[in-house]
Amino acid sequence: MYSVTPRKPRALMRERVEQESVNAQCQKCLEKGHWTYECTRKRKYVERPSRTQLLEKRIKQLKKNQEGEDKNINETKKKVCIYF
Numbered sequence: 001m002y003s004v005t006p007r008k009p010r011a012l013m014r015e016r017v018e019q020e021s022v023n024a025q026c027q028k029c030l031e032k033g034h035w036t037y038e039c040t041r042k043r044k045y046v047e048r049p050s051r052t053q054l055l056e057k058r059i060k061q062l063k064k065n066q067e068g069e070d071k072n073i074n075e076t077k078k079k080v081c082i083y084f
Contacts, residue, residue, distance in 0.1 A: 025032050029041040049057075 022033060024035055026034055026039050026041075027036045028039045028043050030044050030046075031039075031041070
């Protein structure tokens, strides 16, 4: 019947926004129940590893994996030599 859906009354829109704000998590204090622009609390500090720490950890893992593979290759060579 309508080519465009009719707009909802403002009262219904307000109820929907209020319901959504109950489930919303504030990006500032990380609490639920209000939006960031409504927040009166201080910002929480969330400690995260630096990019350097992440890269160093990744390099350490790669070296450890590579050493493990090298060890497995050497053990395999020893087994092959024993059989011949």
